[in-house]
Amino acid sequence: MKGIIFSEFLDLVEEKFGLEMVDHIISSSDLESQGVYTAIGTYNFSEMLQLLQHLSKSTEISIDQLLLIYGEHFFRVIEDSYPGLLATYKDPIEMISSIENHIHVEVRKIYPDAELPTFDVLEKTENSVILIYKSSRAMHHFGLGLMNKTFEHFNATPTIVLEKIKEDGTEVRFIIKN
Amino acid sequence: MSQTQNDILKRALDREKAARKQAEKILEKKSSELFQLSKQLKETNFRLENLVNEKTSQLQGVFENIIDAYIVFDLLGNIVKMNDAALKLLDLETQSDTLNLLKIAHPNEQDRVIQAFKELLEKGSVTDFYVKIITSKGLVKWVHINCSLVYKNKEPIAAQGIARDMTESRIQDELIQDQKGELDVIVNNSAIGIVLTQKGHLVRTNKLFQDMTGYTEEELQGLTIKDLSLAEDFPKSKVLLDQMIRGEVDNFTLNKRYKRKNGSIIWAKTNVNAVRDKNNVLRYQVALIEDITSERETELNVNLINNVTKSILDKTEIHDIALEIVNNLGDYLESEDCVIFLINPDTEVISQIATFGSKQGSEKRIRMAKTLKIGQGIVGAVVKTGVSEIIPDTSKDDRYVKDKVRAYSEITVPILSKGKVIAVIDSEHKEKNYYTKNHVKTLEKVANLVAFKLTTALDVIERKKAEDRNELLLKELETSNNELKEYAHVVSHDLKSPLRAIDALTAWLKEDYKETIGAGGNDNIDLIRANIQKMDTLISGILEYSTISGNKVDFYEVDTDKMVDDILEMMLLPPNISIVKESDLPSINGDKHRLQQLFQNLIDNAIKYNDKEEGLIEIGVEDENDFWKFYVKDNGKGIEKAYFVKIFETFQKLENNPDSSGIGLSIVNKIVKLYGGKVWVESQVSVGTTFFFTLKK
Numbered sequence: 001m002k003g004i005i006f007s008e009f010l011d012l013v014e015e016k017f018g019l020e021m022v023d024h025i026i027s028s029s030d031l032e033s034q035g036v037y038t039a040i041g042t043y044n045f046s047e048m049l050q051l052l053q054h055l056s057k058s059t060e061i062s063i064d065q066l067l068l069i070y071g072e073h074f075f076r077v078i079e080d081s082y083p084g085l086l087a088t089y090k091d092p093i094e095m096i097s098s099i100e101n102h103i104h105v106e107v108r109k110i111y112p113d114a115e116l117p118t119f120d121v122l123e124k125t126e127n128s129v130i131l132i133y134k135s136s137r138a139m140h141h142f143g144l145g146l147m148n149k150t151f152e153h154f155n156a157t158p159t160i161v162l163e164k165i166k167e168d169g170t171e172v173r174f175i176i177k178n
Numbered sequence: 179m180s181q182t183q184n185d186i187l188k189r190a191l192d193r194e195k196a197a198r199k200q201a202e203k204i205l206e207k208k209s210s211e212l213f214q215l216s217k218q219l220k221e222t223n224f225r226l227e228n229l230v231n232e233k234t235s236q237l238q239g240v241f242e243n244i245i246d247a248y249i250v251f252d253l254l255g256n257i258v259k260m261n262d263a264a265l266k267l268l269d270l271e272t273q274s275d276t277l278n279l280l281k282i283a284h285p286n287e288q289d290r291v292i293q294a295f296k297e298l299l300e301k302g303s304v305t306d307f308y309v310k311i312i313t314s315k316g317l318v319k320w321v322h323i324n325c326s327l328v329y330k331n332k333e334p335i336a337a338q339g340i341a342r343d344m345t346e347s348r349i350q351d352e353l354i355q356d357q358k359g360e361l362d363v364i365v366n367n368s369a370i371g372i373v374l375t376q377k378g379h380l381v382r383t384n385k386l387f388q389d390m391t392g393y394t395e396e397e398l399q400g401l402t403i404k405d406l407s408l409a410e411d412f413p414k415s416k417v418l419l420d421q422m423i424r425g426e427v428d429n430f431t432l433n434k435r436y437k438r439k440n441g442s443i444i445w446a447k448t449n450v451n452a453v454r455d456k457n458n459v460l461r462y463q464v465a466l467i468e469d470i471t472s473e474r475e476t477e478l479n480v481n482l483i484n485n486v487t488k489s490i491l492d493k494t495e496i497h498d499i500a501l502e503i504v505n506n507l508g509d510y511l512e513s514e515d516c517v518i519f520l521i522n523p524d525t526e527v528i529s530q531i532a533t534f535g536s537k538q539g540s541e542k543r544i545r546m547a548k549t550l551k552i553g554q555g556i557v558g559a560v561v562k563t564g565v566s567e568i569i570p571d572t573s574k575d576d577r578y579v580k581d582k583v584r585a586y587s588e589i590t591v592p593i594l595s596k597g598k599v600i601a602v603i604d605s606e607h608k609e610k611n612y613y614t615k616n617h618v619k620t621l622e623k624v625a626n627l628v629a630f631k632l633t634t635a636l637d638v639i640e641r642k643k644a645e646d647r648n649e650l651l652l653k654e655l656e657t658s659n660n661e662l663k664e665y666a667h668v669v670s671h672d673l674k675s676p677l678r679a680i681d682a683l684t685a686w687l688k689e690d691y692k693e694t695i696g697a698g699g700n701d702n703i704d705l706i707r708a709n710i711q712k713m714d715t716l717i718s719g720i721l722e723y724s725t726i727s728g729n730k731v732d733f734y735e736v737d738t739d740k741m742v743d744d745i746l747e748m749m750l751l752p753p754n755i756s757i758v759k760e761s762d763l764p765s766i767n768g769d770k771h772r773l774q775q776l777f778q779n780l781i782d783n784a785i786k787y788n789d790k791e792e793g794l795i796e797i798g799v800e801d802e803n804d805f806w807k808f809y810v811k812d813n814g815k816g817i818e819k820a821y822f823v824k825i826f827e828t829f830q831k832l833e834n835n836p837d838s839s840g841i842g843l844s845i846v847n848k849i850v851k852l853y854g855g856k857v858w859v860e861s862q863v864s865v866g867t868t869f870f871f872t873l874k875k
Contacts, residue, residue, distance in 0.1 A: 007197075023186040026193075036193045038201035 001048055002111050003041035004077070009048070010037065012073045013055060025054040042113060045137060064141040071145020078146075079153070082106075092154040093129050093178055096147060097121050117143070127178040138169035147176070247321075247341040250328070255279040255295060258336060267321070267343055269313035284310035284318060294323075298337060302327045308344065320344040371446070371467035378402045378419070381462070390446070390469055392439035408435040408443065418450070423460050428452045433470065441611040445471045475616050479623070482510045486624055496520070496635040500532035500601075503628055507603065508534030511617060515585060516605040518593075519550070519557055526552045528561055528602070555579035556590050561599050566591040566618050570611045587612035591621040595633045666724035670717045677717070681710050719841030723828065726772065726848050736770045738777070738808075739763035742797060745778055752793075755785055760798030764806055766873050768853060776849045777810075779842040780869050784812035787867075805855065805872040816863035826857065846871070 014022045026035035029050035033043050056063050079086065085106060089095035095103075099119040107114055117135030124130070133140050144162060151158050158178045165171040241248055247264035251257045257277045265273070268282060283291040287309050298304045303326035311319050325339030365372055371387030373380060383398045391398070391406065403419075404412055411434040418430045429451040435443045446467045453462040489502040500518040508516040516534035521527075529549040550558045556577050560567055569588040572578040578588065585606030593601040603621055607613065687695075688703045695703070739762050746757055766773065777797075784795045796811040817825065826847040828840070850857040850871045861867035 019186055019190055020183075023189055027189075034193070034196070036196040036200060038197045038204065040204050041200055 001043055001045045002039070002114055003037045003043060004039040005074075006037035006043060006048065006051075007039050008074060008077055009051065009070060010035075012070060016069075017055075017059065021055070021058060024058060025051050028054045067139055067141035068145040068148075071142040071147075072149045073145070074142070075146050075149030075153070086153065089154075092151045092156050092158070093124070093127060093176070095150060095154075096131070096176065097124055097129050099131075119143075122173075129174075129176050131174040131176070132165070133172040133174060134170065136170055140164075140169055140172040140174075143174075147174070151178075244340070247343075248338065249341065250336055250338045251279060252336050253299065253334060264341065267313070267319070267341060268311075269315040269317060282311045282313075284312050286310070298325060298327065299334070302334075320348045371465075371469070373465040373467060375403060375463045375465065376461070378404065380406075387467060390438075390444060390467070391436060397439070406436050408437060411435050415448075419463075422450065422452050422463065425454075425458060425460070433474075436467075441609065442614070443471075443612075444469055445474045472616075475620075478510055479620050482506060482620060483623060483627065486627060490628060490631055493631075494635060494638065496632065496639065497531055499628065499631055499635055503603070503624065504532045504534045507605065507621065507624065510620070511589075511605050511607075511613075513605050513607045513612070515607070516603070519561075519602040519604060521552070521561055521599060521601060523598075528552060528554075528557060531601075534605075550579070556588055557602050557604050560590040560592050560602055564592050564594060564597075564599050566622060568613045568615070568618060570613075572606075581606075583608075586610040589613040589617055589621065591618060591625050593625040593629050593632060595629045600629070600636065601632055663724050666720055670721040670724075673717050674714065677710055677714055681707065681714075684710065716840075719845075722775070723841050723845055723848070726775075726845060726852065733767050733769065735765050736768050736773050737763075737765045738773060739765075741770065741774060742777055745774065745781065749781070749785075752785065754791055755788060755793035755795065757781070757795045757797065760796050763797075763799050763808070764875075766806065766875075768873070772849050772852070776846055776871070779846050780810040783842060783869075784810055784814065784867075788812055788814040789864075790814065802872065804875055806875060807870060807872050809868050809870045811866065811868040813866040816865050816867055817859065817861040818863055819861075822859050822861070825859065 010022055010026075013025065029035075029047065031047050031050065033047060037043060052063050052066060055061075056066055059066075085103065086095075089098075096119075100121070104116050107116060117133060117137065117139070120132045120134070122130040122132055133143060140162060144160065147160060156178055158176055161175040163173040163175070165173055242261055244261055245263060247267040248261045249257055249264050250259040255278050257273075257279065260268075260273060265271070268277075270277075279295075280288065280291060291309060294304050294307050294309075303324075305324045307323040307325075309321055309323060311321055313319060320343070321341045322344045323339055323341045325337055327334040328336040328338055366385040368384055368386055371390050372384040373387055374382040379402050380398050383395055388395055388398065393401070403415070407415060415432060415434055418427070418432065421427045422430070429449065431447065431449045433445060433447050435445055438444060447470050448468075449466040451464045451466075452460055453464060455461050486503060486506045489506060490499045493499045493502060500520070504516045504518055508514070514534065517530050518532045519528045520531045522529070527549050528551070552558055552561050556567060556569060556575065556579075559577055567588075567590045569575050569578065569590075572584065572586055572588055578584075585608050587607040587610055589605050591603045592599045593603065603625060605613070684703055684707050688700065688707075692700065739759075742759065742763055751757065781795065781797075785793070788795075790813050794813050796809075798809055798811075800807045800809075825843050828844040846869075847857055850873070854874050855872040857869065857871040859867060859869050
């Protein structure tokens with residue numbers, strides 16, 4: 001997992017819960033990296049899981065909820081770092097539909113070894129889209145957070161229904177209507 | 179700030195430092211990788227640059243050294259640039275600025291050039307464009323052009339073209355055409371048929387072959403070897419063709435038949451040669467075909483005449499002769515049907531006496547074979563006219579008499595003897611137009627050849643018939659002769675006994691009743707007795723005559739001189755008669771009894787009919803080559819000339835003398851004839867008579 005996911009996560013934890021919380025979840029976890037993350041490095045996903053579990057325990061907020069917030073937070077990173085990418089889209093449905101074919105292609109240019117989830121478009125109309133999310137990481141709520149912020153960015157208020165196809169959350173259907 | 183907070187901050191700071199170092203390390207590594215990459219990139223660029231330069235100079239070289247003319251021109255057709263080959267093509271010394279393509283084109287080609295230019299602008303290229311141009315020296319050249327547009331940023335800015343001078347090759351083409359024409363003249367005037375075939379199909383044929391087969395060149399191109407071959411011959415040529423296809427032979431020769439368009443057949447000597455490609459695969463076959471129909475015909479004719487002559491040489495029976503003829507003719511005509519009909523002039527019936535392929539024992543079949551009346555059918559017509567006929571299509575001839583199956587061709591040739599048709603040769607064939615004039619000629623030759631032999635055979639038959647008839651007659655004659663002889667014998671014996679009884683009774687009557695019956699009665703009795711005497715003589719004569727028959731009794735040498743002496747001695751000569759032998763008589767081969775009868779009869783007559791006071795009888799002989807000529811001469815009453823012949827006939831006598839039976843001279847006549855001699859008489863009334871007769875020595 002790319003280091004930027006860790007570093008941005010820890011920045012968010014520090015912003016929301018203070019440096020003590022950061023220090024707490026790092027020292028509570030058994031981390032190969034000793035909690036040292038740089039955006040361009042690559043780290044084990046299990047470290048993220050441990051950090052999330054400890055944060056959830058300490059704050060009594062569910063992991064999905066934490067991921068949703070993190071997703072919403074991560075949109076800002078995209079907004080700040082890659083404004084050109086967002087500028088090429090005029091419509092949120094259009095942008096979300098092209099995650100697989102455009103956005104992830106751009107991601108791979110910067111992080112060639114990134115392990116990305118897949119978003120297959122099942123159905124698409126002018127103002128609706130059905131996507132199938134697949135990832136061993138089951139981080140669908142991170143995606144949901146990103147989507148929420150995307151619509152917000154385009155001043156839209158859609159309904160997003162999330163249906164788990166597999167119980168463990170590795171395969172999920174997003175039904176989006178604008 | 180508490181200790182805990184300090185520791186937290188310190189740990190956070192440590193993490194940050196560590197993160198920075200880690201980041202720096204990653205960046206260093208990436209930077210080094212980047213450096214390596216850029217170095218490689220530079221090297222690659224350098225190599226590419228060199229390559230580009232190389233290619234550019236090569237292209238320049240190509241442009242200048244290209245053999246074909248290369249011209250770059252703007253979209254209005256003005257020449258911008260050209261290579262040396264182009265200068266040479268257009269007969270230019272240096273590059274001219276103002277030359278337009280339209281000006282180079284031949285005046286007649288203007289429209290086509292404009293059309294091609296339009297096509298170039300629309301489609302971007304023109305290929306295989308042939309055009310006539312006029313060079314600056316006024317020469318007309320044929321050029322072949324390929325050209326295309328040159329683009330800059332997707333916009334056409336100019337055009338380039340490659341032109342090749344085809345004038346030479348056009349001349350070459352014309353030369354080849356000329357040579358091909360010459361070759362065609364040779365091929366078409368060849369005295370041998372020439373055929374080019376590919377996989378059994380006729381590709382090309384020459385005039386002679388077309389004339390030979392009667393087809394046009396176009397008709398032949400649609401045909402195969404099989405179409406032209408006779409079904410019987412095709413398997414033979416197929417075997418050889420297959421050998422050629424497999425590469426086992428490169429040429430072969432065979433004599434085979436070809437079907438002409440009109441259905442007739444020609445014999446040809448065919449020499450086939452293989453034309454192979456460089457992989458030795460058969461591409462074409464060239465066949466040289468020579469019409470040998472007439473040579474073959476001549477050879478066959480000679481063989482046929484020889485064979486017929488030889489085979490009938492030792493045959494005498496008409497069926498055997500006819501069978502040999504039809505068997506030879508059938509082979510020659512290559513027909514399954516060949517027949518000889520014989521004409522019976524008495525019954526006017528024409529009947530088969532020999533059919534081709536039949537054996538000696540097929541008399542029965544021939545007997546069952548059809549017969550015709552003169553004038554009936556084609557055969558009957560030829561019997562009537564005596565003129566040969568060919569029927570090319572029997573279905574169009576009303577006279578044709580169908581046998582079992584219809585044969586479409588028929589040939590009928592008469593066999594003539596002394597201007598009369600004695601027999602007919604007839605052959606039929608299942609195909610139309612089968613028989614030729616040559617066949618007729620040959621058959622007529624054969625007919626002439628065998629006519630004499632057949633006539634002889636017919637004569638033999640006739641003679642045999644006559645002989646049979648004679649033999650029968652002879653037998654009948656013998657029987658009736660024997661019957662007659664027996665009859666005569668029986669009659670004379672049976673008649674003699676009552677006669678003797680009458681004689682005895684009349685003698686007694688005269689003796690016993692001499693007085694009673696008176697002078698008149700006695701005279702009548704004497705008359706009766708004289709007649710009885712006469713009748714007895716007659717019967718004895720008949721007996722004697724009938725015993726002389728053709729049956730040759732044993733012949734032996736008889737001394738006629740002694741024999742006549744004996745006769746004279748035995749005879750009671752009247753006193754007024756004297757007999758003289760003029761010469762010694764010869765010895766004769768014969769039967770003494772007969773010869774004695776002969777002489778005795780003549781001497782008796784000479785005595786009996788002598789009325790002179792001094793009768794003289796002379797007997798003599800003269801030598802007449804193979805014969806002795808005897809004579810008995812008297813000086814008696816003589817015989818009238820009118821009776822010279824009649825006297826030799828049976829029961830003819832000149833006087834009513836009871837001692838004369840009228841048979842004497844007929845017996846003489848019969849004996850002389852039996853001995854192969856003649857008898858005749860010379861006489862003068864009241865002067866004398868001489869009987870002559872000849873006997874074989």
